[in-house]
Amino acid sequence: MASKGRFRQEFRLKSFGLNHGQPRDFTRSPWFSSPVPFLIYRTVTCLYQVCTYATAHSIYGVSPKSLIYLTELGYIILTVHSIVSAGFCFIDVFGISCRPKSPEDRPTFPNNDVTTARSTDAIHQTSQSLKLPWYYKGYWVFYNVVFGIGLYITIAYWALLADDTGPRSILFHAMNCVVIVIDVSVSALPLRLFHFVYPSAFALAYVIFTVIYWVAGGTDVNNNPWIYPVLDYGGNPAMAAGIAAGSVLVAVPLCHVVIFGLAVAREMLAGHVKRRSAKVDVQMEQRREHGLA
Template structure:
């Protein structure tokens, strides 16, 4: 999976697109043959995100102006992602129970399945939308964590840890345990989201908008009036460099997951073959 051919495919123009022949990669884990453990995982993460978001805002309060902050937007879309992911897993689980396959088709994530399925594009539109959302949420989420602690950190309280550290832990765990594909060229999606946010901050500043403390900026590093060179550099660097690098980091984690999962499957298959041979020879 992580061969030279695998990386060459990442730089083809069609890799900008959303063609993927195995829909169940979006609702299953490469680590389990049964969908139940991953369904439970998705449910727990979804409940965690919803409960922590609601609890944090009930304790610290929330106002409409909080929506101007990328941190707030990032946590909202991360929470929404966990809800959508859980719903898709439930739909897949109960759909597969209503339309069971024959015993010959029960095995999930075999090499033959992957090779055959990926030869065609059978991905429904809602999975494609989820795929774009996934790239945006995770790329922006990792960027928020790095940018906050590198440029803005002035508070190490529980709220900052929750919104700027644990959010990243959730992202890393999800990439590690899910089978959701990551493509290198899909960095365009989180970068497009960042571009839209930068445009919003400029419009907000021009319109005379202020932060929650009535300062004429949203973030001090985006003070277009007081330090336009720094603000422009931060904005451009985030869109063109930082966020693509965050996506590349997640891509590397996904490739490592694929390599390790493939290695485990091959070892398991080898052990199964050896056990079958022992049984055939009356040694087990």
């Protein structure tokens, strides 16, 4: 029943918005009662992204023209996401250490004093809910783009191109997706179905860029008159238009749906674990009471 209500909420116009009653969900994990383990995870992920990006470009080289590729842009924004996420977690933990704890400091999951699971993406806010700061709203839009585009890059590359299976290609076209899946699974970041509009808007902007780049006579790193061979507007305009339209209207939204489904699975599993934990606590308390009696 809870899952049905969860999905019904997704098909309301307000689901396009950026309102969320628990700002702490942006800096916490549903799997830890303390924010410290999640802060460590964010720090390790940040270091991994920065180091792998720097190492890959120091080994294989980098040029300004590399920025025309969606793969490059996708890894850059994924790295920026890891830096911003770690920064928010540091600020969160530092702020808690400098002031008394309040009810808002408790993570959405787990809370052993509560016996029912509450979705990390509650659309209806109560009067006690905190107003979501503008920077979390911007962050929300940003990681929707990062996750949706990152998954699309992985699928599109191996389905349409896959002309290189070297270490750099594995890093940029496979490990990026692993990082995204882990991040969605261990974080409490809210995700909404209708937020597919954000990665789709990014994809549309990139498609427009590829058209302008082609019209202006731009070439790839090998001086071919395209950025990707499947986007050869001059040689095969029908295929290029189909790939471009299909990516923006179908592929990228479906990638967001996959990410959303993973987030829902995380919420359901975290809720189940929390209920089991609460049940065990109740049983232990009853045993202690019987022992005292």
